[in-house]
Amino acid sequence: xxxHTPSPAADRPDALPFRAVVPAGGxxxxxxxxxxxxxPKFLHDLTGTGRTLLQSTVDRLLPLTGPGGVVVxxxxxxxxxxxxxxxxxxxxxxLAEPSPRDSMAAIGLAAAVLARREGDVVxxxxxxxxxxxxxxxxxxxxxxxxxxARAGYVATIGIAASEPSTAFGYVHMGEPLGxxxxxxxxxxxxxxxxxxxxxxxxxxxxxxxxxxxxxxxxRAQVLLDHxxxxxxxxxxxxxxxxxxxDGPDGPAVLERVWPGLQRIAIDHAxxxxxxxxGGVAVVPGDFRWDDIGDFAALTPLLAPGEGDGPRVLxxxxxVLAVDVRGGVVVPAAGRxxxxxxVDDVVVVDTPDALLVTTRAHAQQVKSVVDAVRAAGHExxx
Amino acid sequence: xxxHTPSPAADRPDALPFRAVVPAGGxxxxxxxxxxxxxPKFLHDLTGTGRTLLQSTVDRLLPLTGPGGVVVxxxxxxxxxxxxxxxxxxxxxxLAEPSPRDSMAAIGLAAAVLARREGDVVxxxxxxxxxxxxxxxxxxxxxxxxxxARAGYVATIGIAASEPSTAFGYVHMGEPLGxxxxxxxxxxxxxxxxxxxxxxxxxxxxxxxxxxxxxxxxRAQVLLDHxxxxxxxxxxxxxxxxxxxDGPDGPAVLERVWPGLQRIAIDHAxxxxxxxxGGVAVVPGDFRWDDIGDFAALTPLLAPGEGDGPRVLxxxxxVLAVDVRGGVVVPAAGRxxxxxxVDDVVVVDTPDALLVTTRAHAQQVKSVVDAVRAAGHExxx
Numbered sequence: 001x002x003x004h005t006p007s008p009a010a011d012r013p014d015a016l017p018f019r020a021v022v023p024a025g026g027x028x029x030x031x032x033x034x035x036x037x038x039x040p041k042f043l044h045d046l047t048g049t050g051r052t053l054l055q056s057t058v059d060r061l062l063p064l065t066g067p068g069g070v071v072v073x074x075x076x077x078x079x080x081x082x083x084x085x086x087x088x089x090x091x092x093x094x095l096a097e098p099s100p101r102d103s104m105a106a107i108g109l110a111a112a113v114l115a116r117r118e119g120d121v122v123x124x125x126x127x128x129x130x131x132x133x134x135x136x137x138x139x140x141x142x143x144x145x146x147x148x149a150r151a152g153y154v155a156t157i158g159i160a161a162s163e164p165s166t167a168f169g170y171v172h173m174g175e176p177l178g179x180x181x182x183x184x185x186x187x188x189x190x191x192x193x194x195x196x197x198x199x200x201x202x203x204x205x206x207x208x209x210x211x212x213x214x215x216x217x218x219r220a221q222v223l224l225d226h227x228x229x230x231x232x233x234x235x236x237x238x239x240x241x242x243x244x245x246d247g248p249d250g251p252a253v254l255e256r257v258w259p260g261l262q263r264i265a266i267d268h269a270x271x272x273x274x275x276x277x278g279g280v281a282v283v284p285g286d287f288r289w290d291d292i293g294d295f296a297a298l299t300p301l302l303a304p305g306e307g308d309g310p311r312v313l314x315x316x317x318x319v320l321a322v323d324v325r326g327g328v329v330v331p332a333a334g335r336x337x338x339x340x341x342v343d344d345v346v347v348v349d350t351p352d353a354l355l356v357t358t359r360a361h362a363q364q365v366k367s368v369v370d371a372v373r374a375a376g377h378e379x380x381x
Numbered sequence: 382x383x384x385h386t387p388s389p390a391a392d393r394p395d396a397l398p399f400r401a402v403v404p405a406g407g408x409x410x411x412x413x414x415x416x417x418x419x420x421p422k423f424l425h426d427l428t429g430t431g432r433t434l435l436q437s438t439v440d441r442l443l444p445l446t447g448p449g450g451v452v453v454x455x456x457x458x459x460x461x462x463x464x465x466x467x468x469x470x471x472x473x474x475x476l477a478e479p480s481p482r483d484s485m486a487a488i489g490l491a492a493a494v495l496a497r498r499e500g501d502v503v504x505x506x507x508x509x510x511x512x513x514x515x516x517x518x519x520x521x522x523x524x525x526x527x528x529x530a531r532a533g534y535v536a537t538i539g540i541a542a543s544e545p546s547t548a549f550g551y552v553h554m555g556e557p558l559g560x561x562x563x564x565x566x567x568x569x570x571x572x573x574x575x576x577x578x579x580x581x582x583x584x585x586x587x588x589x590x591x592x593x594x595x596x597x598x599x600r601a602q603v604l605l606d607h608x609x610x611x612x613x614x615x616x617x618x619x620x621x622x623x624x625x626x627d628g629p630d631g632p633a634v635l636e637r638v639w640p641g642l643q644r645i646a647i648d649h650a651x652x653x654x655x656x657x658x659g660g661v662a663v664v665p666g667d668f669r670w671d672d673i674g675d676f677a678a679l680t681p682l683l684a685p686g687e688g689d690g691p692r693v694l695x696x697x698x699x700v701l702a703v704d705v706r707g708g709v710v711v712p713a714a715g716r717x718x719x720x721x722x723v724d725d726v727v728v729v730d731t732p733d734a735l736l737v738t739t740r741a742h743a744q745q746v747k748s749v750v751d752a753v754r755a756a757g758h759e760x761x762x
Contacts, residue, residue: 033719320752323745336734336761338414338749341742342723347735353717354730356737361722364704368719371701380717 016219017069018146019121020061021110023103024054024074024082024128027381030294030365032372033353034330037381042128043081046292047301048313053292054128055085061126062088064142071095071114072128073106092117092246098254101261103214104269105238108227111220112242122149124217125266130291131301137287144182144283145217151179153281154226154274155217156188158210159289164200167293167363169193169212169267171282172203188280191272210282213289216266226270226279234262234269295346296362299328310345321345327359353380397600398450399527400502401442402491404484405435405455405463405509411675411746413753414734415711418762423509424462427673428682429694434673435509436466442507443469445523452476452495453509454487473498473627479635482642484595485650486619489608492601493623503530505598506647511672512682518668525563525664526598532560534662535607535655536598537569539591540670545581548674548744550574550593550648552663553584569661572653591663594670597647607651607660615643615650676727677743680709691726702726708740734761 024042028035035041042054051059054072061070072094074082079096086094095110107125114121124142132138141157148155158171174187191212195203203209227235237257244253274280292298302311305319310327312319318331320338327345331337337349344359355368372380405423409416416422423435432440435453442451453475455463460477467475476490488506495502505523513519522538529536539552555568572593576584584590608616618638625634655661673679683692686700691708693700699712701719708726712718718730727743729736736749753761 317756320749320756322748322752323742335732336753336758338734338736338753340736340738340745340749342726342737342739345723345737347737349735351716353719354728354735355719355721356723356726356728357721358723361704364721367703368701368721371703372717372719375698375701377717 014150016120016122016150017118018065018142019114019118019123019220020065020070021107021114021123021125022054022057022061022070022072022128023106023125024072024078025100025106026127026129028129028292029369030363031292031298032348032365032369033350033355033380034332034348038077039081040078040129041292043078043085046298046313047131048303052085053131054082057126057128057130058086058089060132060134060138061124064124064139068093071110073097073110074128075100095245098258100263101258102263103266104227104231104234104264105258105261107216107266108223108234108238109241111223112238113245115220115224116242116245120219120221122146122217123220123223124149124215126215127291130213130289133288135287137285141283141285141287142217144179144185145215145281147179147182148177148185148281148283149217149219149222151177152219152222152279153177154222154270154279155185155281155283156271157213157215157217157285158282159213159285159287161200161204161209161211164197164204165211166194166197166200168291170195170200170203170209171212173208173210173282173284177281182283185281185283187278188275188282190275191267210284211289212267213285213291214267216271223270226274230273231262231264231269234264237261294362294365295328295348295357296359299326299359302328310339310347353377395531397501397503397531398499399446399523400495400499400504400601401446401451402488402495402504402506403435403438403442403451403453403509404487404506405453405459406481406487407508407510409510409673410750411744412673412679413729413746413750414731414736414761415713415729419458420462421459421510422673424459424466427679427694428512429684433466434512435463438507438509438511439467439470441513441515441519442505445505445520449474452491454478454491455509456481476626479639481644482639483644484647485608485612485615485645486639486642488597488647489604489615489619490622492604493619494626496601496605497623498627501600501602503527503598504601504604505530505596507596508672511594511670514669516668518666522664522666522668523598525560525566526596526662528560528563529558529566529662529664530598530600530603532558533600533603533660534558535603535651535660536566536662536664537652538594538596538598538666539663540594540666540668542581542585542590542592545578545585546592547575547578547581549672551576551581551584551590552593554589554591554663554665558662563664566662566664568659569656569663571656572648591665592670593648594666594672595648597652604651607655611654612643612645612650615645618642675743675746676709676729676738677740680707680740683709691720691728734758 028041076096145155170192172189174189177185244250309321314331319329323341325343330348333349348355409422457477526536551573553570555570558566625631690702694711700710704722706724711729714730725740727738
C-alpha cells in the first residue's frame with residue numbers, strides 16, 4: 001500500500017463534523033448569453049424556482065451541516081454578488097480567490113482554513129451550479145460518503161447514467177468497501193475522461209460505471225495529507241495562506257502566495273492518483289443530477305408550458321409561441337419574444353445580446369462565443 | 382358598348398401631362414414587428430439602400446412627372462412622417478385622410494384635387510411600399526400606360542410572373558390595343574383574385590396571365606367619369622371635398638364628408654367592372670417588382686452576406702451567424718444578434734418585440750400578430 005492508501009483501522013473519529021465547501025466558479029460558456037463571465041450561471045435562477053443555483057446548493061447543504069457549516073469559494077469578482085445572495089452565511093464563510101487557480105487550490109484552501117478553524121472535519125465539495133432533485137437520495141448519499149470519509153477514504157458520488165452521455169466523465173466502480181453503516185459504498189477502480197458515444201455505451205452495458213459529478217467527501221486532514229504527498233509545494237502554499245487567513249496578515253499573504261499556486265483540477269491532483277492506490281470510494285447516488293451544461297439540459301428542468309410549446313425561463317407572459325413544439329425561451333430583456341414554427345427552438349433574449357438556435361445545437365453554443373470574441377465583442381462575454 | 386367604354390377617337394389630348402399619385406397606407410402585418418401600425422412598411426428602408434420604400438417610390442416617379450408632379454395620399458397619423466421623409470415635395474403634395482377609406486377614395490381624391498388644380502391630367506397610381514428595379518423597364522411601361530390612358534383607357538401594368546404565386550391577383554391579357562406608339566399594350570379580359578397554386582400554374586401555362594401589381598394609369602377625367610357612373614355618391618363626395626380642398630373651407634368640408642365615404646378598393650370599384658366593359662388595357666411590364674409581402678420576399682432584395690449565411694437588413698456587424706444557410710436577420714434594436722444552426726432563419730429584433738421564425742413560415746406571421754393582439758399587447762402592433 002502506498003502512502004495515500006487509507007488506514008481505516010487507525011484514526012477513525014466517528015464524531016468528526018461535516019462541513020460543505022461550495023466552489024463557485026466557471027463561466028458556463030454554453031449558456032451564453034444568459035451566463036456571462038461577469039454573471040456566471042451559479043448566480044442565476046436557471047430553473048424558475050426563485051432561487052439561484054448557488055442559493056439552491058446552499059439550501060440543500062445547510063440542513064446536512066447545520067448552521068454555519070457551509071463555505072463558498074469564489075472569485076473576487078463575484079464575492080459581492082455571492083455575499084448578497086447568501087446573507088445567511090457569516091462573513092468568514094465566503095473565501096474570495098484573487099484569481100482562478102482551478103479546483104484543487106479552491107477546495108484545498110477551504111480544507112486548510114476549516115482545519116485551522118475547527119480542527120479536523122469531514123468536508124464535502126459540491127459545485128455551485130449543479131441541479132439536484134429535492135428527494136432524500138442526495139442526503140443519504142452524503143451520509144454514506146461521510147461514513148467512507150470518516151473511514152479515511154476520498155469518497156465520490158456516482159450518478160446513475162440515464163444515457164451514454166459524452167458530456168461527463170465516468171467513475172468505474174469496484175467491490176464494496178464493507179462499511180457496516182454504508183454497505184452501498186464501493187471501491188473506485190478508476191476515473192475516465194469524457195468518452196466517445198461508443199465507449200460510453202460500452203461502459204453502461206457493464207453496469208459498473210456511473211457519471212462522475214465531481215463531488216468529493218473527505219476528511220480535511222486526509223485531503224491535506226494526500227496533497228502534501230502528491231503536490232507538496234501547492235500544499236505548503238495553501239497552508240501558508242490558511243495560517244494567516246483569519247488574522248491581520250491574511251490579505252497580504254494571500255496576495256503574495258496565491259498567484260504562484262499551481263493550476264490543477266482536484267480530479268487530476270488527488271482523485272485519479274489516489275484511486276489508483278485504492279484510496280477512493282464511490283457512493284452510488286440515488287437522485288437526479290444535472291450540471292446544466294447547455295440549454296438542452298436546461299429545458300427538462302423547467303415547468304412545462306401550455307400544450308407542447310417551448311418552456312419558459314422567466315415570465316411566461318413575455319413569450320408567444322405559435323406552431324412550436326418543444327424548446328426553451330429565456331425572455332430576460334423585458335421584451336415580448338414571439339416564435340413561429342421553429343420546433344425545439346432556443347431563444348435567449350438579454351438586454352445586449354440575443355441567441356437563436358435549437359436544442360440540437362446546444363453543445364455548439366461555444367462556437368458562437370468564440371465568434372463573438374473573434375468579432376471583438378469581449379464586453380458581451 | 383357601355384357608358385364606361387373608352388372612345389379612343391374622341392377627346393384625345395396628346396399633351397395631357399402625367400402626374401403620379403402614391404397611396405401610402407397599409408400596415409404590412411406580415412412584416413411585424415418591423416412594420417407597425419404606427420410605422421408601416423412604406424416608412425422603412427427595407428432594402429438597405431438608405432432610402433425608405435416611400436422615398437424610393439417618389440425617386441422613381443419624379444423623373445417621369447417632372448418637379449411637382451407627385452402627390453402622396455396618406456393617413457393623418459403618418460402625415461408628419463411622410464412630409465419629413467419627402468421635403469422635396471410641396472406642402473400641397475401630401476393629402477392627408479382623416480381615416481382609412483380604401484384605395485378608391487384615396488386615388489379618387491387625388492384625381493379630383495389634381496383635376497381642380499390643373500385641369501385634366503393623366504394620373505398614375507403606384508403604391509408607396511413596392512420595390513421596383515432601377516432599369517428602364519418601369520419608365521417604358523409607364524410611358525406606354527400613359528399612351529393608353531391618353532387614348533381613354535384605364536391602363537394597368539402586368540408583371541411577368543416568376544412563379545405561380547398564390548400571393549398576388551392576376552390580370553388576363555387579350556388582344557393588342559393597336560396603339561401606334563405602344564404596340565405592346567393589350568386589352569384586359571379580366572382580373573382574378575389570388576388563386577390557389579394549381580390555378581396559378583394553369584394561368585401561367587397559357588402565357589396570357591400576369592401578376593396584377595395594382596398600378597393604374599388613367600386620365601383623371603376618365604377616372605372621375607367612371608366613378609360618376611359606377612359609384613355616384615362616392616364621386617360626389619370626393620368632388621365636394623376636392624372643390625374645397627385648397628380653400629379656407631377645405632378642412633371643414635373634409636371633416637364633414639370624409640367619414641361617410643364608401644370603403645372600396647379601386648380594383649372592385651373601377652378596374653373589374655370597366656374591364657368587363659372593355660375599357661381596361663394592360664402594359665406588359667419588363668421590370669422586377671415585389672410588394673415585399675413578407676420576410677421571405679424581403680430576403681432576395683438584400684445584399685448577400687458572407688458565404689451563404691443570412692442576409693442582414695441593418696448593420697452587418699450586429700449579426701453573427703454560425704452554421705446558418707440562408708435567411709434574414711434584422712438587427713433593429715442595437716444589440717448583437719447571434720444565430721446558430723438554423724437554416725433560412727428569420728430574426729427581427731426591435732426594441733420592444735422580437736420575432737423568430739423561418740422563411741417557410743413567413744406568410745403565417747399574421748398568426749403571430751393575431752396572438753399578440755389576443756394577448757393584449759395592442760401597443761406592440
